[in-house]
Amino acid sequence: MKWLMAMVLAGGGYSMASSYKVQSSEKIMAQEAQDLVAEIARINRNRGEAGELATGLIASNHILAQAPSLKEVDWQATGYDFFAADDVGSCIIARASRRTLGPASTNLPPYSKLGFCANRFGAVEAYDKDGICRLECRQVARVLGGITIGQAGQ
Numbered sequence: 577m578k579w580l581m582a583m584v585l586a587g588g589g590y591s592m593a594s595s596y597k598v599q600s601s602e603k604i605m606a607q608e609a610q611d612l613v614a615e616i617a618r619i620n621r622n623r624g625e626a627g628e629l630a631t632g633l634i635a636s637n638h639i640l641a642q643a644p645s646l647k648e649v650d651w652q653a654t655g656y657d658f659f660a661a662d663d664v665g666s667c668i669i670a671r672a673s674r675r676t677l678g679p680a681s682t683n684l685p686p687y688s689k690l691g692f693c694a695n696r697f698g699a700v701e702a703y704d705k706d707g708i709c710r711l712e713c714r715q716v717a718r719v720l721g722g723i724t725i726g727q728a729g730q
Contacts, residue, residue: 602687605680609656609672610692610700612649617670617694619643620660624669624696630660655680656691667713670694673703 619640620630630640635651640660651658656672671693675681682688689707694700701711 598684598687602682602690605655606690606692606702609654609658609674609690610702612646612654612656612658613670613672613692613694614698614700615645616640616658616660617698617700619646620669621696621698624661629664629666629669631663631666632660634658634660652679655682667695668693668709668711669696671709673707 616634623629623640630638632638634640638660640646641649641651654672655675657675658672659670661669671691673691674688676683676688686705689703689705691703691707691709692700693703693709693711695711695713697714699711701709704710
């Protein structure tokens with residue numbers, strides 16, 4: 577009986593350690609994805625200003641993946657699918673969704689709903705708990721030293 581109790585306790589400890597490892601790994605991947613979304617948005621914003629906003633799923637052959645700061649990214653190993661703008665008129669110019677199929681994927685909630693999006697004005701936000709980007713398309717005015725920079729608008 578003591579042996580059985582020891583096995584149950586050891587199994588519970590293994591489960592907690594395994595859960596912590598998954599949580600820690602997901603947190604690291606999410607931070608890396610958020611950083612990549614910000615960089616993709618920065619590059620795509622510059623392209624948009626030149627009238628060349630990139631669209632679509634980003635893989636190693638995508639135009640944005642050729643940028644010097646993204647050239648070394650192993651897109652399959654990230655655990656996220658990255659996208660440029662949905663179309664050239666889109667305000668959301670970069671996003672990432674947690675991959676649920678294929679390499680480095682998960683179907684475990686809440687991780688399967690993780691993602692990030694960035695708008696034309698540089699704001700980056702996490703998806704809501706349902707896995708939806710709720711980022712608004714407006715620039716928020718900032719006041720620096722009494723001078724207003726930027727303006728509200730669509």
